[in-house]
Amino acid sequence: MQSALLGKEEAKKAIALLRSSYKDAHYYLDFKNDIDLVVAAIISAQTRDEVVNSITPALFSRYRTVQDYARADEAELAGYISRVSFAAAKAKNIIRTCSAIMERHGGKIPRTMEQLVELPGIGRKTANTILINAYGIVEGIPVDTWVIKLSGRIGLSGSKDPEGIERDLMGLVDREDWRNFGYVLKAHGKAICQSQVPLCSKCVINKLCPKNGVAKNR
Numbered sequence: 001m002q003s004a005l006l007g008k009e010e011a012k013k014a015i016a017l018l019r020s021s022y023k024d025a026h027y028y029l030d031f032k033n034d035i036d037l038v039v040a041a042i043i044s045a046q047t048r049d050e051v052v053n054s055i056t057p058a059l060f061s062r063y064r065t066v067q068d069y070a071r072a073d074e075a076e077l078a079g080y081i082s083r084v085s086f087a088a089a090k091a092k093n094i095i096r097t098c099s100a101i102m103e104r105h106g107g108k109i110p111r112t113m114e115q116l117v118e119l120p121g122i123g124r125k126t127a128n129t130i131l132i133n134a135y136g137i138v139e140g141i142p143v144d145t146w147v148i149k150l151s152g153r154i155g156l157s158g159s160k161d162p163e164g165i166e167r168d169l170m171g172l173v174d175r176e177d178w179r180n181f182g183y184v185l186k187a188h189g190k191a192i193c194q195s196q197v198p199l200c201s202k203c204v205i206n207k208l209c210p211k212n213g214v215a216k217n218r
């Protein structure tokens with residue numbers, strides 16, 4: 001029986017195979033500017049991208065600037081995002097985040113990890129997402145629920161917390177690939193390594209993966 005963690009060489013082979021299988025993997029949320037991106041990233045927590053993309057056109061027409069969100073009526077804003085989970089809490093966070101951006105940064109979205117994670121509702125995953133997709137700045141790998149699940153299944157990380165997983169992946173993935181490796185894992189999860197019943201017989205890394213054939217519901 002294989003260990004639950006891959007050795008470094010095997011892990012690098014698995015990463016290379018996944019990268020070449022999902023060359024078009026990219027960030028899935030729609031946005032036209034950096035404030036759209038910040039808001040989409042906040043409301044996407046525990047919500048499918050398709051649901052987020054279905055509600056953001058109306059939201060982005062109603063609110064166009066950081067100031068618009070900072071001044072928004074919380075109940076009205078929550079109404080625009082009512083189809084996402086935790087809409088009321090997310091509306092509150094968007095208003096608090098945009099108020100903080102107005103007060104601390106003159107209405108400009110910060111360009112550093114340190115400044116972003118001090119904003120309410122912005123953790124490292126969202127900060128990485130904003131830096132990569134708004135500014136092309138790569139400081140780490142965004143770790144979402146797909147990345148957490150697949151990193152454990154494939155044996156790329158033994159950590160349970162997102163920061164530990166990100167650290168492990170940063171040690172395995174070439175730096176120039178940090179920007180999209182999370183999206184590669186997500187694409188693999190949606191296409192093949194599905195949550196309930198992974199399609200291991202069709203998987204490009206099934207000869208390397210320690211959970212080949214035994215990952216059901218794990």
Ligand code: SF4
Nearest residue numbers: 193198200203209215
């Ligand atoms: S072999 Fe199965 S569990 Fe492992 S990555 Fe492929 S689909 Fe997922």
